[in-house]
Amino acid sequence: MSSKRDYYEVLGLDREASSEEIKKAYRRLARKYHPDVNPGDKESEAKFKEAKEAYDVLIDPQKRAGYDRFGHREGAQGFGGFEGFGGFGDFATGFEDIFDSFFGGGFTAGRDRQATASRRGADLRYDMEISLKEAAGGVNTFINVPRAEKCPDCNGTGAKKGTQPVTCSACGGTGQRQVVKNTPFGRFVSMGTCEKCQGAGRVIKEYCNTCRGEGRIHRERKIEIKIPAGVDSGSRLRVPGEGEAGIRGGGPGDLYVFIHVRPHKIFTRQDNDLICEVPLNFVQAALGGELEVPTLDGKANLRIPAGTQPGAVFRLRGKGIPSLRGFGKGDQLVRVKIEVPRRLNARQKKILREFAVASGLEISEQEGKGFFDRVKDSLGGKQ
Numbered sequence: 001m002s003s004k005r006d007y008y009e010v011l012g013l014d015r016e017a018s019s020e021e022i023k024k025a026y027r028r029l030a031r032k033y034h035p036d037v038n039p040g041d042k043e044s045e046a047k048f049k050e051a052k053e054a055y056d057v058l059i060d061p062q063k064r065a066g067y068d069r070f071g072h073r074e075g076a077q078g079f080g081g082f083e084g085f086g087g088f089g090d091f092a093t094g095f096e097d098i099f100d101s102f103f104g105g106g107f108t109a110g111r112d113r114q115a116t117a118s119r120r121g122a123d124l125r126y127d128m129e130i131s132l133k134e135a136a137g138g139v140n141t142f143i144n145v146p147r148a149e150k151c152p153d154c155n156g157t158g159a160k161k162g163t164q165p166v167t168c169s170a171c172g173g174t175g176q177r178q179v180v181k182n183t184p185f186g187r188f189v190s191m192g193t194c195e196k197c198q199g200a201g202r203v204i205k206e207y208c209n210t211c212r213g214e215g216r217i218h219r220e221r222k223i224e225i226k227i228p229a230g231v232d233s234g235s236r237l238r239v240p241g242e243g244e245a246g247i248r249g250g251g252p253g254d255l256y257v258f259i260h261v262r263p264h265k266i267f268t269r270q271d272n273d274l275i276c277e278v279p280l281n282f283v284q285a286a287l288g289g290e291l292e293v294p295t296l297d298g299k300a301n302l303r304i305p306a307g308t309q310p311g312a313v314f315r316l317r318g319k320g321i322p323s324l325r326g327f328g329k330g331d332q333l334v335r336v337k338i339e340v341p342r343r344l345n346a347r348q349k350k351i352l353r354e355f356a357v358a359s360g361l362e363i364s365e366q367e368g369k370g371f372f373d374r375v376k377d378s379l380g381g382k383q
Contacts, residue, residue: 007054026055121244121253138229151211158215160206168197230324272330
């Protein structure tokens with residue numbers, strides 16, 4: 001049985017973890033145990049290598065599938081099987097497993113693994129919070145992104161400055177070695193990963209002192225982000241080439257910035273329209289007039305007609321959010337909330353009573369009565 005720890009346990013994940021969760025867990029461990037952060041600490045170096053090995057397997061869908069099915073013995077090798085004969089993938093893997101048990105492993109059923117091929121760097125995600133005003137007007141800002149970058153001293157080769165990796169003499173640069181075995185069933189040829197170069201096809205004689213042969217270093221990079229006007233929570237911005245550096249000369253990944261807009265104290269957003277509620281006293285509602293209302297750009301005057309009712313909604317054209325596609329702007333919807341004074345002095349009460357009389361309103365007999373008293377009166381008088 002393998003003495004290695006379970007890869008999911010190494011990264012602190014469950015078996016249903018997404019690729020984003022795997023990347024996030026690896027970056028966290030890499031920052032904690034990287035040799036550059038812990039120089040001379042053998043335990044940290046071992047943990048870093050363990051995390052790197054787990055990440056390399058679980059981030060690759062094919063390797064992960066193999067690991068989930070067969071554990072450490074097959075997980076990191078990948079499963080190609082008889083893919084050219086559609087529908088026989090599982091059979092090929094099982095066939096290979098049988099030969100591994102009898103003859104020591106490495107049988108690939110004719111697979112052509114391109115171990116020396118370059119690999120594109122991982123994409124990165126950055127969650128960014130902005131204000132509603134910034135979402136409406138757009139903003140240019142800078143963010144700090146931790147990532148793996150090409151080592152500046154070895155230019156990504158992993159070799160000591162002034163030297164270059166050399167072609168592996170054991171496999172001739174293919175990254176694989178052919179093994180011929182004579183068995184009671186006949187002569188079998190298997191292809192396995194070259195042990196000398198570990199499938200890279202090249203050998204580094206002297207490692208780079210900066211990256212220790214990895215070809216990449218981990219650092220925090222300040223990146224400019226241009227957020228267009230009109231974005232909303234859930235918007236995603238792609239910044240090409242600002243992800244992690246590639247491996248063996250592969251291109252860099254991309255950076256994806258996910259936008260989260262903070263709730264506003266006054267405005268709520270509905271598509272490209274803004275909605276706000278403003279107080280209006282009952283005198284203004286009855287007589288009408290001009291009302292000063294807030295907007296994202298400052299203040300604006302709104303004409304209130306006489307006889308405005310509670311909950312009435314008025315529209316300010318073009319005071320909303322610009323379209324992300326560049327076609328016009330939304331509106332601002334102003335909902336009025338009519339305020340009734342809680343306390344009145346004697347003169348105010350007298351004026352209102354006079355208004356009631358002039359309007360033909362009967363209020364004197366209800367004055368001082370509670371709600372339930374008025375209900376009893378409406379049902380047939382006092383009890």
